Amino acid sequence: MSESTQTRDDAQHGDEQTTTPATSDPSAYEDASAGTTAGETDEQLREEWTQYAFEGEPKLSVEDLDVFYGDDHAIQSVSMDIPRNSVTALIGPSGCGKSTFLRSLNRMNDRIKSARVEGSVELDGQEIYQDGVDLVELRKRVGMVFQAPNPFPKSIRDNVSYGPRKHGEIRTGLVPRLLGRDDSGAEDDLVERSLRQAALYDEVKDRLDDNALGLSGGQQQRLCIARCLAVDPEVILMDEPASALDPIATSKIEDLIEDLAEDYTVVVVTHNMQQAARISDQTAVFLTGGELVEYDDTDKIFENPESQRVEDYITGKFG
Amino acid sequence: MSLGTSVDSAETLVGETSTTREYASGGLVVLSFLAFAVGLLGLFQYLPVDTSVAGLPVATLLGGSLTLVGAGTVALGVGSYTGALDSEPSHTGGLVSAGFLGLIWFVVGGLVGAQTLGLSTAWPVVALLTGLAGTGVALLAREDLGVTVSAGSFVLLSGVVVLSGLVGPGWSWDPESFSIVLTGLVGVPVIALFAGLVGAWTAARVYGGFGAQGRQTGAYVLVGTNAAGMLALLAAVVGFIVVRGFAPMTEGIRYGLFWGPVTWFNPPLLDSWVIVEGPIVWFYWPFVMEGYGLNTPIDGILPAIVGTVWLVVGAVAFAVPLGVGAAVFLTEYAEQGRFTFLVEISTNGLWSTPSIVYGLFGLAFLVPRLGNTPSLLSGQLVLGFMLLPLVVITSRESLKSVPDEYRDASAALGVSRWETIKSVVLPAAMPGVVTGVILGVGRIAGETAPILLVTTSSPFPSEVTNVIQGGFRFTGSFPFVAVPTVDLVQTSSALPYQLFAVIGAGLGENLDFAWGTALVLLLVVLCLYAVGIASRLYFRRKLNA
Numbered sequence: 001m002s003e004s005t006q007t008r009d010d011a012q013h014g015d016e017q018t019t020t021p022a023t024s025d026p027s028a029y030e031d032a033s034a035g036t037t038a039g040e041t042d043e044q045l046r047e048e049w050t051q052y053a054f055e056g057e058p059k060l061s062v063e064d065l066d067v068f069y070g071d072d073h074a075i076q077s078v079s080m081d082i083p084r085n086s087v088t089a090l091i092g093p094s095g096c097g098k099s100t101f102l103r104s105l106n107r108m109n110d111r112i113k114s115a116r117v118e119g120s121v122e123l124d125g126q127e128i129y130q131d132g133v134d135l136v137e138l139r140k141r142v143g144m145v146f147q148a149p150n151p152f153p154k155s156i157r158d159n160v161s162y163g164p165r166k167h168g169e170i171r172t173g174l175v176p177r178l179l180g181r182d183d184s185g186a187e188d189d190l191v192e193r194s195l196r197q198a199a200l201y202d203e204v205k206d207r208l209d210d211n212a213l214g215l216s217g218g219q220q221q222r223l224c225i226a227r228c229l230a231v232d233p234e235v236i237l238m239d240e241p242a243s244a245l246d247p248i249a250t251s252k253i254e255d256l257i258e259d260l261a262e263d264y265t266v267v268v269v270t271h272n273m274q275q276a277a278r279i280s281d282q283t284a285v286f287l288t289g290g291e292l293v294e295y296d297d298t299d300k301i302f303e304n305p306e307s308q309r310v311e312d313y314i315t316g317k318f319g
Numbered sequence: 320m321s322l323g324t325s326v327d328s329a330e331t332l333v334g335e336t337s338t339t340r341e342y343a344s345g346g347l348v349v350l351s352f353l354a355f356a357v358g359l360l361g362l363f364q365y366l367p368v369d370t371s372v373a374g375l376p377v378a379t380l381l382g383g384s385l386t387l388v389g390a391g392t393v394a395l396g397v398g399s400y401t402g403a404l405d406s407e408p409s410h411t412g413g414l415v416s417a418g419f420l421g422l423i424w425f426v427v428g429g430l431v432g433a434q435t436l437g438l439s440t441a442w443p444v445v446a447l448l449t450g451l452a453g454t455g456v457a458l459l460a461r462e463d464l465g466v467t468v469s470a471g472s473f474v475l476l477s478g479v480v481v482l483s484g485l486v487g488p489g490w491s492w493d494p495e496s497f498s499i500v501l502t503g504l505v506g507v508p509v510i511a512l513f514a515g516l517v518g519a520w521t522a523a524r525v526y527g528g529f530g531a532q533g534r535q536t537g538a539y540v541l542v543g544t545n546a547a548g549m550l551a552l553l554a555a556v557v558g559f560i561v562v563r564g565f566a567p568m569t570e571g572i573r574y575g576l577f578w579g580p581v582t583w584f585n586p587p588l589l590d591s592w593v594i595v596e597g598p599i600v601w602f603y604w605p606f607v608m609e610g611y612g613l614n615t616p617i618d619g620i621l622p623a624i625v626g627t628v629w630l631v632v633g634a635v636a637f638a639v640p641l642g643v644g645a646a647v648f649l650t651e652y653a654e655q656g657r658f659t660f661l662v663e664i665s666t667n668g669l670w671s672t673p674s675i676v677y678g679l680f681g682l683a684f685l686v687p688r689l690g691n692t693p694s695l696l697s698g699q700l701v702l703g704f705m706l707l708p709l710v711v712i713t714s715r716e717s718l719k720s721v722p723d724e725y726r727d728a729s730a731a732l733g734v735s736r737w738e739t740i741k742s743v744v745l746p747a748a749m750p751g752v753v754t755g756v757i758l759g760v761g762r763i764a765g766e767t768a769p770i771l772l773v774t775t776s777s778p779f780p781s782e783v784t785n786v787i788q789g790g791f792r793f794t795g796s797f798p799f800v801a802v803p804t805v806d807l808v809q810t811s812s813a814l815p816y817q818l819f820a821v822i823g824a825g826l827g828e829n830l831d832f833a834w835g836t837a838l839v840l841l842l843v844v845l846c847l848y849a850v851g852i853a854s855r856l857y858f859r860r861k862l863n864a
Contacts, residue, residue, distance in 0.1 A: 111730060139733035146731075150724035152743055153862040163732040166742065211863060224728070231732055 049294040049306045050080060052282060057125070059084035059235060059265040060105060065119035067100050067109060067290070074100045075290040077119070087261045089280035089298065090269045093313065097290035098269045102237050105267065106142035107135060123235070140167065143233035147240040149220035151212035151227070156204050159212045159223055160191045163231035190230055198226035199256050218249025225256065236260060238268040242275065254279050273314060277302050285310045340395060340404040344525035347391045348540060351474075351518035354384045355544060356551075358511030361504070363555045368507045369488035378503070381511045382482030388518040389475025395525045396467025408462035408529035412469070417457035420469045423517065424453025427473065434492070462529045470521040477514035481507055512548075519544050557841070564838030567831040571605040571617045606835055612781030620836055622780040626695070626811035627843060629786060630774070631764050633699025633807070634706050639756055641703075642710025643745075646752075649711075650718040651740055663715075670708040677701050678769030686773055689808060695784065696807035698774030702763040709759040710752070717751020718744060749858035757851035764844050767815040776810040778820030784811040814840040 058081035067075040075097045082088050090098040100109065107128060109115040121128050128138055140163075151159050164170045170183045170190065191208065195201035200222040204215070212223055221241060228236060238257070242250040257279050260266055270276050276283050277298060284295040287309055294301060294310045305311045312318060360366040361377060368378040399406040411417075428449025432442035457469040480486050490503035520541045527536030581597040609619030653659050681701035689697050721744050729739040787803045794801050814836060821833040 106731065108727070108731060111727070136733040136735060139731055144731035146724065146727065148724065150722070150728045152725060152728065153747055162729075162742070163734065166732070166734040166738045213863065227728075227732065 045291060045293060050292050052081065052295045054083045056083060058082055059124065061122040063120040065104060065121060067104055068116045070114045073290060078292040080284055080292060080295050082265065082267060084265045085261060085263065086281040087257060087266045087268060087279055089276035089283045090267065090286060091273055091276045091283060092286035093288060093318070096286040096288055098286045099239050101286065102239055102267060102269050105237055106139050106144055108144060140231050141233055142235040142237060143228035143231060144237045145224050145228055145239065145241050148244050149217055149224055151220050151223050153211065153213055155209045156212050156223060157191050157208040160194050160226050160230050161187050162227060164190060167231065194226040194230040197229050198222045199252060200226055218245045218252060221245060221249070221253060222256065233264065235265045235267065238266065240269050240271060243271060285313065287313065338405060340399070340406065340528065341526055343391065344395055344522045347388050347522035348519050348526060350384050351388050351515045351522055352544060354381055354511050355515030355519065355548065357381060358508040358515055359548065359551050361508035361511065367504055369504065376488065378481055378488050378507050381507060382478050385474055385478030385511065385514050385518065386482055388522065389471045389478050392467045392471035392518065392521045392525060393475065396463050396471065399463035399529065400461060406463055406528040410461055412457040412462045412466040413534070414458065416466060417454045420457045421450045421454030423473055425450030427476065466524060467521060470517050474514045474518040474521070477510050481510055486510060516541070516544055560834065560837050560841060564834035567835030568606050568838050572603065574602045576600055607839060610781035610783065611779035618832065620814065620817060620839060622783045623812040623814045623817040624839065624843060625783045626813040627764060629695055629811065630698050630702055630770070630813055631760055631847060633695065634702035634763055635756065635760065637699060637703035638706035638710050642707050643714050643752060645711050646714035646718055647740060650715050651736070651744065666708040666711045670712060674705060674766050675768040677705050678772035681769055681773040692808065693774050693776055693810050694808040695774060695786065695811045698770055699807070701769045701773055702766060705766070706759040706763055710755055713755025714748065714752045717748040720751065721747045747862060750855050753851055753855040753858060757848055760847050760851065761844060764847060765815050765840065767819050770813045770816045771819070774810065775812055775816050778812060778817055780812050784809050814843060
């Protein structure tokens with residue numbers, strides 16, 4: 001099953017998400033399309049700024065990744081290694097390509113017709129941009145949580161068990177029941193375990209059969225995380241998972257991300273620099289034009305960045 | 320009053336409970352609405368204008384109320400202008416209102432010029448002059464004076480014309496170069512409808528105290544009266560059929576409850592029958608339980624009902640899977656480009672193709688190939704062809720309106736596209752698809768022309784077309800079961816076709832049978848709608864519960 005022959009026209013939708021972000025300051029965006037964000041100084045990138053040394057094999061290894069939307073060069077030759085069982089934050093101003101970068105880690109960009117990806121991404125040493133990659137298997141191993149909570153209009157239970165059910169790992173319903181292969185017990189266990197991992201179980205345990213759209217925004221987002229955890233991924237990509245939520249829901253999601261990092265490799269895109277500083281182990285800063293400017297320990301990035309532009313960005317001079 | 324405007328907004332946030340202006344204009348709104356309602360009743364002959372109510376002819380009452388409304392609104396406007404009444408008028412009545420009033424006065428001027436003054440070619444001059452005057456007054460004078468004078472004097476004029484009998488019940492108008500004769504029985508209600516609407520709108524503006532609040536109240540009353548009028552029109556059409564069709568439809572109904580044998584059986588080893596008795600409800604409704612023939616007490620239309628139901632069931636079974644499948648392919652798989660554009664254009668074109676064209680196609684293409692006889696199957700296919708484009712169009716629209724987030728979320732969980740469509744996209748689109756099918760069924764159930772060409776032979780069959788012959792039963796020889804045979808290649812009647820045939824048969828004034836048939840057709844379509852709406856509710860509840 002290859003989606004490289006993807007034909008559905010969701011180019012517009014994808015473009016909206018990645019190349020025309022909502023900036024609070026319209027002039028900043030106009031300048032960004034011209035080259036640099038207002039207030040951003042010119043400087044030469046240095047290779048060593050993005051060299052981040054850590055112990056052990058990287059979980060994800062990105063080499064010279066370029067992404068184009070039509071003629072638009074969204075990501076420029078980005079290379080970075082992401083360590084396992086940690087939280088990696090991607091920060092940067094709007095339109096700098098961090099969401100695009102995230103989506104190329106599980107080939108969600110394949111769903112955008114106009115998108116073209118060059119370069120290499122390796123998951124545990126295996127190239128994911130080569131012929132014959134099983135996208136179903138890839139996305140089972142590299143799950144994703146989106147910016148806006150997007151539960152299906154189904155019950156909470158069905159939302160969580162959706163992935164395993166579609167992958168044939170859980171069989172319920174009339175035919176399996178008649179054949180004596182009903183997995184309802186396993187389903188209940190899975191739903192409870194996933195919801196507990198997402199710190200949602202206690203809030204919804206009495207209404208698992210209610211429609212998920214009746215939950216609050218924060219609960220919906222945790223449900224989406226539970227739905228992602230239910231397929232037992234190794235990497236979880238999160239695209240601004242708390243940007244649509246209030247402070248209390250945000251802090252719950254942040255706690256959750258830190259807990260998840262014990263068992264999973266988490267890559268999280270965020271607009272919020274305090275959030276990146278709080279939850280991440282290492283931080284990659286993308287700046288205008290889709291370049292990775294600096295990638296290092298979070299403490300290093302926030303306390304003593306090498307790049308002047310990164311320092312300007314972190315101290316709020318632009319972006 | 321809930322609509323209470325702040326009369327003196329500079330000093331009080333909450334307006335006084337009500338004022339003279341509100342009492343007076345509120346009464347005028349009610350009076351105008353009554354005139355509108357009586358006009359509607361008069362138009363449909365439920366309350367003809369030449370009858371008397373409380374000793375006064377309806378026409379006089381209408382004329383009187385309109386005169387009162389017209390004079391009243393003008394008086395209120397003048398009162399507001401002179402400062403006797405509290406209000407907050409704008410400096411102008413507004414371009415749209417003025418244009419609308421100008422149009423009314425243009426028509427009034429044209430009619431007066433051409434008919435009353437008898438001007439042969441100069442009437443446009445009069446029309447233009449009155450139109451300009453109507454617009455000018457509303458536009459140039461301050462709102463409270465301009466709108467009330469321009470609109471109120473129109474209502475006043477209408478009232479006076481009716482009250483004086485200039486256009487009364489006995490009036491008739493035979494416009495040159497038109498071959499119709501307009502009588503007072505139609506003319507007076509039409510004037511009442513129109514002037515009532517204008518009067519209600521103007522009085523509502525006064526009620527709101529002019530200005531923004533006045534426009535809001537005026538629009539609210541105008542839209543509300545309009546909606547009430549539409550509903551009344553609908554009810555009048557249905558009522559028209561029900562009133563005429565109910566007696567023929569229910570003729571000869573008999574029912575009863577008696578004690579009798581419910582079931583009986585012969586237990587093994589026992590040489591006698593056991594008979595269980597119980598209450599039995601007996602119901603006989605000849606009009607819908609009999610065919611058309613000499614041996615029935617009352618001619619019935621059962622064969623046509625059965626034929627219509629078979630036609631609709633067959634067409635839906637043929638068109639819905641095909642249409643939804645095509646929509647899924649076009650929306651989820653096909654590249655959006657010239658091809659889908661072309662398909663979209665052609666489905667739209669097919670949906671607006673006249674049904675007789677489909678019928679001719681069926682007659683020339685399907686009938687020779689399907690038994691060379693008009694048949695139910697040909698009718699089902701032709702109606703299915705007609706239904707197909709609508710199912711494609713509505714299904715596409717509802718599939719497109721399913722948020723892309725669902726598809727993204729599903730893809731990010733590693734679920735294949737077909738599984739996503741099956742378990743997320745289609746369920747979310749289902750209410751829209753069902754709505755499309757409901758609309759389409761309403762059209763094909765009433766379709767006469769194709770049925771006439773491809774399905775029917777005799778318009779008044781006495782026997783029901785026996786589609787399912789022989790039941791499911793066990794037999795003594797291999798394979799020990801017999802399944803019913805389904806024979807769709809037979810002629811059948813259908814309700815709309817039968818209706819057409821009755822009317823065309825020259826039964827003269829006695830159309831009772833036709834009205835009864837029409838009412839049954841209406842009920843059958845309503846039952847199909849009920850099934851559709853129930854299934855839509857079911858799917859919607861599954862999404863939102």
